[in-house]
Amino acid sequence: MIPFDFVYLRPESIEEAVSAFAETSRAGLDPLYYGGGTEIVTFSRDRIVHPGAVIDIKRIPECRELRVEGDSVVLGAAVALNRIIESGLFPLLGRAAAGIADHTVRNRLTLGGNVAGRLPYREAVLPLLLSEAHLVLVGPNGRRTVGIREVFSKRLKLEEGELLVQAKTAVSTTKARWRHVRREKGTRTDYPLVSVGFLELDGTLRVAASGLLAFPFRDDEVEKALNETRRTAEKRADEALKRLPGEVRDDQRGSAEYRSHLFRKIIVETVEEMEKSS
Amino acid sequence: MKEYRDVAKLSLEINGETREAVVRPSDTLLRVLRERLGLVGTKMGCENGDCGACTVLVDGEPVKSCMLLAVEVEDSSITTIEGLRDTPLQKAFADEAGFQCGFCTPGFVANATALLEHNPNPSNQELTSWLASNLCRCTGYEGIERSVKAALNANGKRRK
Numbered sequence: 001m002i003p004f005d006f007v008y009l010r011p012e013s014i015e016e017a018v019s020a021f022a023e024t025s026r027a028g029l030d031p032l033y034y035g036g037g038t039e040i041v042t043f044s045r046d047r048i049v050h051p052g053a054v055i056d057i058k059r060i061p062e063c064r065e066l067r068v069e070g071d072s073v074v075l076g077a078a079v080a081l082n083r084i085i086e087s088g089l090f091p092l093l094g095r096a097a098a099g100i101a102d103h104t105v106r107n108r109l110t111l112g113g114n115v116a117g118r119l120p121y122r123e124a125v126l127p128l129l130l131s132e133a134h135l136v137l138v139g140p141n142g143r144r145t146v147g148i149r150e151v152f153s154k155r156l157k158l159e160e161g162e163l164l165v166q167a168k169t170a171v172s173t174t175k176a177r178w179r180h181v182r183r184e185k186g187t188r189t190d191y192p193l194v195s196v197g198f199l200e201l202d203g204t205l206r207v208a209a210s211g212l213l214a215f216p217f218r219d220d221e222v223e224k225a226l227n228e229t230r231r232t233a234e235k236r237a238d239e240a241l242k243r244l245p246g247e248v249r250d251d252q253r254g255s256a257e258y259r260s261h262l263f264r265k266i267i268v269e270t271v272e273e274m275e276k277s278s
Numbered sequence: 279m280k281e282y283r284d285v286a287k288l289s290l291e292i293n294g295e296t297r298e299a300v301v302r303p304s305d306t307l308l309r310v311l312r313e314r315l316g317l318v319g320t321k322m323g324c325e326n327g328d329c330g331a332c333t334v335l336v337d338g339e340p341v342k343s344c345m346l347l348a349v350e351v352e353d354s355s356i357t358t359i360e361g362l363r364d365t366p367l368q369k370a371f372a373d374e375a376g377f378q379c380g381f382c383t384p385g386f387v388a389n390a391t392a393l394l395e396h397n398p399n400p401s402n403q404e405l406t407s408w409l410a411s412n413l414c415r416c417t418g419y420e421g422i423e424r425s426v427k428a429a430l431n432a433n434g435k436r437r438k
Contacts, residue, residue: 001309001325008303008349010280020279038345041306042326054303056350104340104389104411105327189410 002044007053014062014138014165017055021161022140024053033057033163035078036108038101039117049118062136062165063112072168075133077112081124084111090169092178093127096197099182100124102189112164116156120249122216123182123195125152126208129218130199131173136166154215176201177274181266185253193254194262198270205274212263213246221245226267233275237267282349290352292317293361301348308332308343311358319359319384323413330412333385334358340392340411357391359384367391367429376425378416386412390426398433 007029011017017033024031029052034040036058043049057063063078066087073089081097085106088094100123101109114124125148127133133148139162148167151157158164177200184190192211199206205226208218225239241260250256282288282303290297292315299314308325311317311334323331325344332343335357362368367390370376377383386409393400393408400408405426414422 002304002306004304005284005302006304008280008282008347010349012279016279036345037347037350038327041345041347044304045325054347058350098407101327102330102411103408104330104333104342105345107339107341108346187410 002041003047004044004050006044006051008056009053010056010059012059014060014163017057017060017163018138018140018161020053020055021163024055025161027052029053031055033112033116035110035113036080037113038105038109039113039119043118057112057163058110060165065166068171069168071171073171073174075111075167075169077115077164077166078110081106081109081111081114090127090131090174092130092174092180092197092199093124093169095178095180096123096127096182096195099188099192099195111167115152115167116158116164118155119191120214120216121191121195121210123192123210125156125216126180126195126197126210126218127178127199128152128167128169129208129216130178130197130206131169133167133169135164136168137162138165139163149218154217173199173201179270179273181270183262183266191253193259194266196263196266196270198274200274205271207240207267209263212248212259213244214249215246217245219243219245226271229275233268233271236271237264240264240267286349288348288352290315290348290356291354292356293358299348303347303349305348306344307334307346307348307351307356310348311343317358317360321381321384323381323385328413329382329385330389331382331385333388333412335388335392338392338395340389340408342411357388359387362387362391365391366432367394367426370429370432371422371425374421374425374428376418376421378414378418378421382412382414382416386414386422390429393426394429394433398430400430 009020031053032051034054034056058078063076065076085094179198182195195210210216221243222240248256288301321331323329327345334343
């Protein structure tokens with residue numbers, strides 16, 4: 001049971017959603033945009049969040065789009081992860097998303113909710129970082145389309161009242177060579193010890209990871225280490241570990257030492273596999 | 279724009295009938311089913327999206343009713359365990375001993391009903407992925423999987 005009341009608003013357009021956010025905000029209701037609800041409902045039950053208003057974006061047509069438009073794959077923020085997986089439009093994203101929660105939850109859990117959420121994992125963001133997706137954001141100051149790396153650093157940094165409407169990824173990047181490896185302590189539906197995505201573009205290997213640090217990341221220095229092709233895969237992996245942009249997580253699921261070991265092993269295997277078959 | 283503030287009368291289509299309930303916007307579907315409408319076949323386990331005991335079908339898709347608001351599904355068709363009677367899958371659960379204490383059974387049955395509807399010929403991987411959404415604390419997983427497979431075989435559609 002959610003132990004408090006809130007106002008529920010279900011706009012039909014982006015404009016309605018943005019003004020509903022502004023109005024409820026002015027009224028001191030501390031609103032949240034609401035996608036599948038999986039995180040907001042469970043966090044509300046635990047009083048981790050306590051919105052006075054939720055603005056359900058699932059009826060907004062642009063937020064529900066899932067299609068190829070010209071050179072881009074358009075991924076609406078309110079599209080449930082299972083629909084993205086089944087569409088086959090972005091195989092790396094499909095694989096990364098298939099590790100999140102479980103099949104039933106993924107019928108509700110949305111792309112936007114995962115990317116903009118508060119959990120430390122947010123694995124759906126990894127393929128978007130790797131493919132350098134553009135995000136369509138609409139807020140009180142209008143609409144902007146920005147590269148994800150400009151607005152995602154540890155978390156999605158939106159302006160007050162701004163709504164994530166869509167992610168757009170170039171079709172060509174969705175067809176590039178990729179690999180995604182996820183390791184859990186127990187069951188596959190558990191949070192990951194590490195979840196690591198790779199994308200090879202123009203002969204360069206990109207890497208993004210979740211579970212390893214307190215936030216999902218893609219880091220230029222780590223990638224430089226990965227692409228020092230004169231060194232062995234092991235040396236590159238050791239160097240990548242030294243350049244991580246944060247402390248490795250150390251908790252009851254897995255020690256920092258173990259997570260580092262898994263990350264190193266996944267890098268070595270991927271570099272060797274990619275280079276063997278190229 | 280649809281708005282719900284304070285308490286409101288909500289009309290829901292459940293098991294083919296229109297049911298009315300007075301709800302708060304922050305009421306989860308699970309709580310409304312059990313506490314307002316007396317549909318207590320849907321079980322309340324973890325209430326955190328982990329166990330799947332509260333699984334119901336919304337427009338034929340399995341969802342965890344503890345993780346969504348009742349006001350979200352006012353235009354949807356909802357099926358709870360009370361709406362599933364004497365189905366071949368339920369018979370298979372009885373024949374194959376697909377339950378022990380029975381607490382998780384309504385959730386498993388709802389989920390597997392959707393799977394059979396979605397794909398009458400699922401691969402083992404697909405079946406495992408779907409069933410992994412539900413927990414059985416009696417650990418009766420083998421019997422549950424055996425029951426679902428028996429229902430698939432009874433349909434004569436399962437890949438050998």
